[in-house]
Every structure is written in C-alpha cells, then in structure tokens.
Amino acid sequence: MADKMKITVQRYRPEQDQGPWDQSFEVEYTRETSLLEALNQIKDTQEPTLSFRWSCRMAICGSCGMMVNGVPKLACKTFLRDYAGQEMRIEPLANFPIERDLVVDLSDFIEKLERIKPYIIPKKDEPQPGEQREYIQTPAQLEKYRQFSMCINCGICYAACPQYKINKEFLGPAALTLIYRYNEDSRDGGKEERMKLVNQDTGVWSCSFVGYCSECCPKGVDPASAIQLGKVESAKDYLISMFKKGE
Amino acid sequence: MDLEKSTSKPMTMDLEKSTRKPFVRPVEANWWTKKGFYLAYMLREGTCLLVLAFVLEMLGLYIMTALHISDIQHMNQAGAKSLVNYIEFLGHPAMIVFNVLVLIAVLYHAFTWFPLMPKATRVIIKDRKSGLYKLLEGKYLVALLVLAFVTVTVAGVIFFYYPQLIAKLLTPLGLFEDSLKSMFGKGLPF
Numbered sequence: 001m002a003d004k005m006k007i008t009v010q011r012y013r014p015e016q017d018q019g020p021w022d023q024s025f026e027v028e029y030t031r032e033t034s035l036l037e038a039l040n041q042i043k044d045t046q047e048p049t050l051s052f053r054w055s056c057r058m059a060i061c062g063s064c065g066m067m068v069n070g071v072p073k074l075a076c077k078t079f080l081r082d083y084a085g086q087e088m089r090i091e092p093l094a095n096f097p098i099e100r101d102l103v104v105d106l107s108d109f110i111e112k113l114e115r116i117k118p119y120i121i122p123k124k125d126e127p128q129p130g131e132q133r134e135y136i137q138t139p140a141q142l143e144k145y146r147q148f149s150m151c152i153n154c155g156i157c158y159a160a161c162p163q164y165k166i167n168k169e170f171l172g173p174a175a176l177t178l179i180y181r182y183n184e185d186s187r188d189g190g191k192e193e194r195m196k197l198v199n200q201d202t203g204v205w206s207c208s209f210v211g212y213c214s215e216c217c218p219k220g221v222d223p224a225s226a227i228q229l230g231k232v233e234s235a236k237d238y239l240i241s242m243f244k245k246g247e
Numbered sequence: 248m249d250l251e252k253s254t255s256k257p258m259t260m261d262l263e264k265s266t267r268k269p270f271v272r273p274v275e276a277n278w279w280t281k282k283g284f285y286l287a288y289m290l291r292e293g294t295c296l297l298v299l300a301f302v303l304e305m306l307g308l309y310i311m312t313a314l315h316i317s318d319i320q321h322m323n324q325a326g327a328k329s330l331v332n333y334i335e336f337l338g339h340p341a342m343i344v345f346n347v348l349v350l351i352a353v354l355y356h357a358f359t360w361f362p363l364m365p366k367a368t369r370v371i372i373k374d375r376k377s378g379l380y381k382l383l384e385g386k387y388l389v390a391l392l393v394l395a396f397v398t399v400t401v402a403g404v405i406f407f408y409y410p411q412l413i414a415k416l417l418t419p420l421g422l423f424e425d426s427l428k429s430m431f432g433k434g435l436p437f
Contacts, residue, residue, distance in 0.1 A: 142373050211288070225366035228367035231367075
C-alpha cells in the first residue's frame with residue numbers, strides 16, 4: 001500500500017549555483033514514513049548530492065529543522081501521511097543564510113545561546129564550582145522553569161519569528177526563553193548579569209508578540225510565553241533600579 | 248602518516264579552497280501576506296489605525312465642546328453653530344458606517360488578543376502549572392461578564408458620588424437632558 005508523494009526540494013550548491021533552484025522527486029511512502037526518511041530515500045536512490053542535517057530521528061537532537069510548505073518543522077516529526085493528496089515543498093530553515101541545499105548557517109543563533117550564559121551560575125554567598133555542594137530543589141521550584149528547559153535548540157522559533165527576520169540583532173525566542181529558564185532556577189545566581197541582555201533594545205522589547213514561535217515549537221516550550229514573562233521581569237527590574245543609588 | 252606532521256597542521260579550514268558562499272534570502276516587503284498567521288497578526292496591529300481615527304473624531308468633539316462651553320451654557324444656538332455642524336457631521340451615514348467599522352476592528356483585536364493573555368501569566372499551585380493558565384483560554388463570556396461587572400461598579404460609584412460630573416459630560420451632547428433635570432431636581436449644577 002505504498003502511496004506516492006511529490007516532494008520539491010530547494011537546492012543550492014555554492015560552488016556552482018548563483019542562487020537556489022527547485023528539484024522535484026517522487027517518493028513512495030507508508031503510514032510511518034517521516035519526511036526525514038523520505039529525504040534519506042531520495043539521497044540513497046535518486047540524488048546522492050542532496051545535503052541536509054539530521055541525527056537522532058526522534059525530535060531530540062534538533063538538527064533537522066526545515067521549512068515544510070512554508071512552515072518550520074522537524075523533518076523527523078513530520079509525516080508524509082499528513083500531506084496525502086498534496087505536494088510537499090521543502091526549503092531550508094527561514095531567516096538563516098543557506099550553506100548548501102537544506103543546510104543553514106546557525107552560527108548567529110549559537111553565538112546568542114552562548115552570550116546568555118545558559119548554565120547555572122552559583123550565588124555569590126554559596127559554594128563556587130569545584131567546591132562540594134548539594135543542590136536541593138522542590139517540585140514547585142522545578143515547575144517554575146521545567147517547561148522552558150525542554151528546548152532542543154533546533155532554531156525553528158527563529159525561522160518562525162518575523163522580528164528576527166527583519167532584525168538579526170534581536171536575541172530571539174530560544175535565547176530569551178533560556179534566559180528566563182535560568183533566571184527562574186532556584187539554584188541560579190546569574191539573573192543580574194542576564195537581565196542586562198533582557199533589558200536591551202535587542203532583548204525582550206524587540207518582541208511584538210506575534211506568537212508564531214510558540215505555534216511552531218516542536219517541543220511545546222512556548223517561547224512567546226517566556227518572553228512575555230521576561231517583559232514583566234524587565235519592567236520590575238527597571239522599577240527597582242530607579243530606587244537603587246549609584247548604578 | 249607521520250604523526251608529527253599531521254598534528255602540526257592547523258585544524259582550520261583552508262580558505263583558499265573553500266567554496267563557501269552562504270546565500271541570504273531577501274526579505275520581501277509582503278512577507279506578512281504569505282501566511283494566515285502573520286496576516287491575522289498584522290490585521291490586529293492594524294486596528295490601531297482605525298482606533299486612532301476614532302480618537303481624533305472624539306477629540307474633535309471635545310475640543311468643539313470646550314470652545315463653545317459658554318455658548319452651551321447660555322443656550323446660544325447660533326454661536327455654537329460649528330459644534331452643531333460637527334455633531335450633524337457625526338450623524339452622517341458614512342460616519343456611522345465608519346464607527347461600526349471601528350467597533351468591528353476593536354472587537355477583532357479583543358477576541359484575538361484575549362487567547363494570548365494567559366501566556367503572560369504563570370500560576371503554580373500544588374507543584375504544578377495551574378489550570379488557571381488553560382482555564383482562561385477562550386473564556387470570552389467570563390471576560391465579558393467580569394468586564395461588565397467592573398464597568399457597572401465603577402460607573403455606579405462615579406455616578407453615585409459625582410453626579411455633577413456625569414451631568415457635565417452628558418449635557419453638551421444634548422443627551423438625557425430631561426431625565427438628568429428630573430434627577431437633580433434643582434436643575435443642572437452649572
């Protein structure tokens with residue numbers, strides 16, 4: 001019971017192409033065929049030079065983000081059966097430079113992730129890294145950030161974000177979500193440092209709450225929520241700083 | 248291969264041979280028309296233009312009223328000609344259509360903004376993200392009832408304690424003149 005699907009893939013080979021062009025393929029699929037499997041099938045049997053990133057096949061590595069009919073999705077979590085009767089058009093993740101075929105240059109996103117210090121910074125009066133220490137956290141404290149820690153850094157929210165599309169300086173959904181995630185962690189003491197990034201023009205206030213990042217996030221992280229909560233924190237931070245002298 | 252030789256070679260990419268040529272896709276001016284989600288967002292943001300026009304309309308009314316306040320007090324119809332003209336202009340069918348459009352725009356804004364509201368709240372009860380978050384989604388009727396209750400309460404308090412204020416606001420518009428007169432007995436407070 002193998003149905004057929006026409007998949008059009010946007011190609012780009014930097015060594016010989018001036019710009020992207022389309023190539024169509026016909027693939028057979030069953031109920032279980034994911035887009036990632038279909039692409040591998042194309043690579044194995046039809047077009048060996050087709051390039052795309054993938055690794056885990058189970059929506060945890062965040063490598064295979066791409067545009068499916070204009071919507072950013074993980075190829076491994078997208079099934080051909082859901083497009084039965086239609087055609088599929090695959091493009092590299094939007095808002096990032098295309099390196100080759102479906103491979104994009106995510107270095108801007110990675111740099112932003114590093115910039116926000118996405119790790120627990122010990123509080124000043126507590127044991128520093130290397131010193132022995134047991135962290136205790138209640139379920140309620142965990143719940144404050146748990147959802148926002150589910151991010152797999154796939155970059156799909158950046159492809160969904162119109163603000164990032166028009167302003168690459170914007171820290172973007174995933175980075176701002178991670179800031180909120182670490183700031184709300186009861187073990188963390190780095191909030192003051194990170195709030196500087198949140199309060200900047202390129203921080204939460206560059207977000208105009210389109211909300212498409214949350215619509216597209218394959219892990220239900222809801223970055224738009226974290227950013228709005230970040231705006232609340234930023235506003236409180238501003239108010240408190242008005243009463244602090246010498247800063 | 249000689250280990251010494253292989254490790255002494257820098258691990259960076261040979262730029263001479265690199266064919267890297269990242270392609271940056273241009274941002275089209277009409278990107279927001281290509282997706283229903285973006286279009287709905289832009290329409291919501293766009294409602295502010297209609298609201299701005301409506302605010303100007305109201306501002307015109309209040310400026311006119313302020314300019315002619317003494318004419319109104321002395322029942323000088325001729326003096327308040329421009330105000331009367333303005334009020335007649337507001338009654339023009341085209342203006343009524345415009346006001347209906349503003350109402351539709353404001354309702355569209357409210358109904359599409361409301362489901363986003365829970366994203367800015369976070370309530371944790373009994374170690375779990377509370378149902379309040381989900382509970383609020385799509386509860387227009389509850390919101391309308393709460394809004395109506397608050398409005399009626401606030402208006403009621405103002406009306407009870409500051410009847411003169413209400414009378415002042417309504418009289419220039421020629422509204423409820425008779426009923427206000429009968430309510431305050433001695434006549435209007437100005």
